[in-house]
Amino acid sequence: MIEFSAVSKVFPDGTRAVDDFHLVIPSRKTTVFVGSSGCGKTTLLRMINRMVEPSSGSITIDGDDIGGKPAVQLRRSIGYVMQNSGLLPHFTVADNIATVPVLQGQNRKAARTRALELMKTVGLDTAMADRYPSQLSGGQQQRVGVARGLAADPNILLMDEPFGAVDPIVRDELQQELLRLQSEIGKTIVFVTHDIDEAFLLGDQVVILEKGAKIAQVGTPSQIVENPASDFVASFIGAVKGKRALHLKQTATGTVVVDAEGRTQGALVEDAHP
């Protein structure tokens, strides 16, 4: 469990990126921070591995204040995946994945074996192990980024818009892979996105943020859609438009579901096992 208590971050230029933030992030679940650009999502994420230090307040992991741990050690024990994969261009795929285990003292042969295993875990052909990042597609690079984040077998995986830079089809694929992977590995994932559909798809807990990392609502996707806490949330999730404002329409042959714009989204079918 990760807990933020009264956490604020004011940057040296006076920008108050996070203001009195409180949140419990449960273990082995995916928590998604979602909000518009500049609302403080990345700052929150980076405070968990001390890439950014809070100005005040505390963050604990399983009850221990992270401020009391050496920052480098903490950072290596937490997986981190970023938007443009952040791969080292002059390292091969296998060496990129093995970076942290090698830094932690694992011998190169064992680290490479582990890197190849991880490539399979994230759906990459191990024949690519000795390629350089520039010889991979954007989606493949992101998979390498995820493998690298998992290399030290961390309990916590931080993901900062990891699928933001790939096309929608690859993005769908990567999202499905992450869901499959998470059902197998059960990490504590903290995921940042500005895309509410991605948040609802991946999040067990979704945290909708406004400027200054003010929490507009926190809950399961279902709780948020069923009961938006404010007009801001309703508008942010598109509660009154498109595919989130569905209604039923009778046709000559049965009932279909249409969205707010009147486009048919699907048919209403009898549940085989009510």
Ligand SMILES: Nc1ncnc2c1ncn2[C@@H]1O[C@H](COP(=O)(O)OP(=O)(O)OP(=O)(O)O)[C@@H](O)[C@H]1O
């Ligand atoms: N090093 C810094 N110095 C000064 N201000 C900063 C710094 N880093 C971030 N900020 C500011 O803090 C606020 C929050 O930034 P942050 O990157 O956390 O937002 P975000 O929600 O992740 O945005 P995006 O979706 O665009 O990445 C913004 O106003 C940003 O300009």
